[in-house]
Each structure stands twice: as structure tokens, then as C-alpha cells.
Amino acid sequence: MTILKVDIKQGGYEAGKSLIHNIAFSISSGSILGMIGSNGAGKSTTIKGMLGLLPFMEGETDIAEGLTYSYIPERQIYYDELTLWEHIDFVGSVEKIPNNIYKKRGEELLKKYRLFDHAHQFPSTFSKGMQQKGMIVLALLTEPQLLIIDEPFIGLDPNATKLMLRSLEEERRRGAGILMCTHVLDTAQRICDEFVVIDQGTMLASGPLEKVLKECGAEGGSLYDCIPDEEREGSE
Structure with a gap:
């Protein structure tokens, strides 16, 4: 289709x-x-x-x-005042995803991309690779x-x-x-x-x-x- x-x-x-x-x-x-x-x-x-x-x-x-669609731009974009998990909360709220669903998805994606231990840190402190993985997590959160x-x-x-290639195949x-x-x-x-x-x-x-x-x-x-x-x- x-x-x-x-x-x-x-x-x-x-x-x-x-x-x-x-x-x-x-x-x-x-x-x-x-x-x-x-x-x-x-x-x-x-x-x-x-x-x-x-x-x-x-x-x-x-x-x-x-x-529904998700867009990951070439340059990573984050809100300076929000931690990675607060970005997940924000996306869940804007997209009106039920709390239990987006939190479960968020935890699963963070673990999958090895960012779970960094969930309450600011993305501005991440390496470029970690920032990109964070953008992937946020994009996949909505199951676009x-x-x-x-x-x-x-x-x-x-x-x-x-890991990214596996995610693309899964999507x-x-x-x-x-x-x-x-x-x-x-x-x-x-x-x-x-x-x-x-x-x-x-x-x-x-x-x-x-x-x-x-x-x-x-x-x-x-x-x-x-x-x-x-x-x-x-x-x-």
C-alpha cells in the first residue's frame, strides 16, 4: 500500500x-x-x-x-533543559500515548540502545553517537x-x-x-x-x-x- x-x-x-x-x-x-x-x-x-x-x-x-510519522534530522535536536527521559515524557504527552505504554516502550528502547543508565542525564553531555541513539529511541517510541x-x-x-539495521528491519x-x-x-x-x-x-x-x-x-x-x-x- x-x-x-x-x-x-x-x-x-x-x-x-x-x-x-x-x-x-x-x-x-x-x-x-x-x-x-x-x-x-x-x-x-x-x-x-x-x-x-x-x-x-x-x-x-x-x-x-x-x-503517523517520525523524523530524525541530520543534526540531533534536543531541549537543553530536559533529560533524555523527560524527552520521552514529552513525546508521550504530545502524541497522547497512554502512560503505561510509552513508559514501557521507552524503557525497552533505552535498554536496547544501551542508554538506560543515562536516562536521567542531559543529552548535551552525551557523545555524538549517544545523541543519535537517543534520537532513534524518541523516533521509535511512537511506532510510526x-x-x-x-x-x-x-x-x-x-x-x-x-542495532540500527536490526531496528530498520523490525520496523x-x-x-x-x-x-x-x-x-x-x-x-x-x-x-x-x-x-x-x-x-x-x-x-x-x-x-x-x-x-x-x-x-x-x-x-x-x-x-x-x-x-x-x-x-x-x-x-x-
């Missing part, structure tokens, strides 16, 4: 200065879509556009009625139908990365749709069902791996071959 359709004609931070254009894709429940591209290609801007966070955008995002993650593996050590089996924006292309190629390749604010290719490789002129290659070479671009 399709839970999200995105059709962005153009968008940016002010009218007349479009940073992204002609980007269209969809996400189905129980599938993982990998959004790839070089730094500055427009991936994060595309996510902001589909979430209605861009000041200027032409196009539309069609979200399934009643869809759509999970949007911008650079999910940033700051994670190998053990935490494996997929639960029926959630996942949009994963990442530079870790070998991992993306292994776990994603479909891909969107973005370069200079424009979609170069979309679809399953074989289709994307063909559209990028990289048949028989890998996702790395779909990323335009910066030196070649600079010489043109």
Missing part, C-alpha cells in the same frame, strides 16, 4: 531561488526507500519540502489519511507508520550500526515505510527496496536498483557509480 506520494515541482528558502525541482517518488508500507546523492545535492532540502518545512515550494505531498531518517548511521559505532516487518537518506551506499544497496538519486537539486533516477543503475548509465555497477563525479562536473 502506498502511504506517501511526493511531487515537488520546485522549492527553496525564497521565491525565485529554487534549490530543488522535478522530484517525484512514492513510499509503500513495509518498504525502505534510499535517497542518495553527494553533499549539497538537495536531499535534506527535499525532505524539508515533503514535510512542509520549506518557506517556498510548488508541488504536493500526498500522505495517507491518519498516517512512516520513518524518515536523514543520515541514520552518523556517529554510530559498528555495534550501534548493526519494515511491522509494516512501516522508511525513507533513509544516507551516504553509506553499500549498506543502502543491501537493505533498500528502491532508490531516489538526486544531484544538483534534480532527480536523476528512481526505482529498484536495476532500473536506477540503468537510468544512471551504470548497469553492472553499484550505487557509487550513480553519483556524478565532482571533478568531471567541474571540468565541463
Whole structure:
């Protein structure tokens, strides 16, 4: 079942200065879509556009009625005055999750990501990897139908990365749709069902791996071959 359709004609931070254009894709429940591209290609801007966070955008995002989603941005965001557990309390309250349910989920997720002993500490004192794991805990707390993650593996050590991959697979089996924006292309190629390749604010290719490789002129290659070479671009 399709839970999200995105059709962005153009968008940016002010009218007349479009940073992204002609980007269209969809996400189905129980599938993982990998959004790839070089730094500055427009991936994060595309996510902001589909979430209605861009000041200027032409196009539309069609979200399934009643869809719940969680978004993990590239840069971790916490309230300075709240401990990690107070963030969990806050999310539970805002999302109107019954106390016994969100507290149980929160404890389970904290233990799973080895943050239980740090629950009553301020995230500002955490390492970057711990902060990322905390964001994952908060995102999964609501059991969203759509999970949007911008650079999910940033700051994670190998053990935490494996744990994150297991969580993504569990969410997929639960029926959630996942949009994963990442530079870790070998991992993306292994776990994603479909891909969107973005370069200079424009979609170069979309679809399953074989289709994307063909559209990028990289048949028989890998996702790395779909990323335009910066030196070649600079010489043109």
C-alpha cells in the first residue's frame, strides 16, 4: 500500500531561488526507500519540502489519511533543559500515548540502545553517537507508520550500526515505510527496496536498483557509480 506520494515541482528558502525541482517518488508500507546523492545535492532540502518545512515550494505531498510519522534530522535536536527521559515524557504527552505504554516502550528502547543508565542525564553531555541513539529511541517510541531518517548511521559505532539495521528491519516487518537518506551506499544497496538519486537539486533516477543503475548509465555497477563525479562536473 502506498502511504506517501511526493511531487515537488520546485522549492527553496525564497521565491525565485529554487534549490530543488522535478522530484517525484512514492513510499509503500513495509518498504525502505534510499535517497542518495553527494553533499549539497538537495536531499535534506527535499525532505524539508515533503514535510512542509520549506518557506517556498510548488508541488504536493500526498500522505495517507491518519498516517503517523517520525523524523530524525541530520543534526540531533534536543531541549537543553530536559533529560533524555523527560524527552520521552514529552513525546508521550504530545502524541497522547497512554502512560503505561510509552513508559514501557521507552524503557525497552533505552535498554536496547544501551542508554538506560543515562536516562536521567542531559543529552548535551552525551557523545555524538549517544545523541543519535537517543534520537532513534524518541523516533521509535511512537511506532510510526512512516520513518524518515536523514543520515541514520552518523556517529554510530559498528555495534550501534548493526542495532540500527536490526531496528530498520523490525520496523519494515511491522509494516512501516522508511525513507533513509544516507551516504553509506553499500549498506543502502543491501537493505533498500528502491532508490531516489538526486544531484544538483534534480532527480536523476528512481526505482529498484536495476532500473536506477540503468537510468544512471551504470548497469553492472553499484550505487557509487550513480553519483556524478565532482571533478568531471567541474571540468565541463
